Amino acid sequence: MKILGVIPSRYASSRFPGKPLADIGNKTMVQMVYAQASKAKLLDAVYVATDHPLIEAHIKGFGGNVMMTSDNHRNGTERINELMNRLGDKYDAVVNIQGDEPFIKPEQIDLVCEAIAKSDVDIATLAKKISTEDELFNADTVKVVFNKKNRALYFSRQTIPFLRAVNQDEWLRTFDYFKHIGIYAYKTEILNKLADLTPSGLENAESLEQLRWLEAGYSIYVRETLMDSFGIDRFEDIEQALNKQ
Structure with missing residues (x-):
């Protein structure tokens, strides 16, 4: 199976304009996202899909693939x-790598990639067990429940x-929660089919695109990871990101 990794990179973020070009350390x-994706063993190639010439020029400047x-x-x-349609039928699957996840x-x-290679999996994602109450009760931390x-x-x-x-301060010790x-x-x-779907009620309520897919009847396979990641939503998050280096 040929798998492409794509990093969608939009310049005009409402909460953090120019976010993809923000400095984190010396990159x-x-x-940073591109460098991490390029280390994956199961991706055949990595591309950035952008809407802004500054991002395009920046990616070309360090020798990356960009469209x-x-x-x-x-x-x-x-x-x-x-991007996939313009590349043609070169890849069997694609990984959407968030452009604000530098770690x-x-x-x-x-x-x-291993999950999407399964014959009965059409969409795959990851989840990690929640370990702190800050994450458990933080609305910026998206929780997921899945079946057996x-x-x-x-x-x-x-x-x-x-x-x-159960008292809320006992929840983490009582149940396995996943983010x-x-x-x-x-x-x-x-x-191709997901891209044609229109926004749904649950998606609009939670501001979570994957709920559009669930409402439309698609199945999402969830694989557990023991490794964490750190998304940057606001300018203030950069300081925390620097502390992770």
């Missing part, structure tokens, strides 16, 4: 789908499940 954020895409896309899924591990990328076959039942910014008969690690892999033919 930009998008350069300019439309600035009308609503999300990274649509941006990646455009994504190559091993995590390989985990999701590792198929996602729901994603939420709320703490799920709610333990009715979503925002990396996805799709079979190429499924990506």
Whole structure:
């Protein structure tokens, strides 16, 4: 199976304009993500899909693969789908590597590649067991519950499940909670279908695109990872990111 890694990189973030080009140590954020993705053993190639000439020039400047895409896309899924369609039928699957996850591990990328290679998996993602109450009750930490076959039942910014008969300060010791690690892999033919879906009620309520797929009847395979990752949503997050180096 040939698998492409794509980093969607949009310049005009509402909370952090120019985020992909923000410096983290001695590299930009998008350069760090690209470097980590390039270390994955199961990716055949890595591309950045962007909507801005500054990002395009920056990627070319360090020798990376980049493609300019439309600035009308609503999300990274649509941006990646455009790139895949323009490349043609070269790849059987694609991994969506979030451009604001500079500490994504190559091993995590390989985990999701192994999952999407399964014949009965159309969409795959990762989850990690939650270890702190800060994560458990933080709305920026997306929680996921899945069934015994590792198929996602729901994603939420709320703490799920709610333990009715247990005090909240005992929840972590009573139940295994999982947070979503925002990396996805799709079979190429499924990506085309996902890109055509319209926003759904649950997606709009939680501001989580993957709920659109669940509402449309698609199955998401969840693989557990023991490794953490760290997304940068706001400028203030950079200081925490620097402390992780």
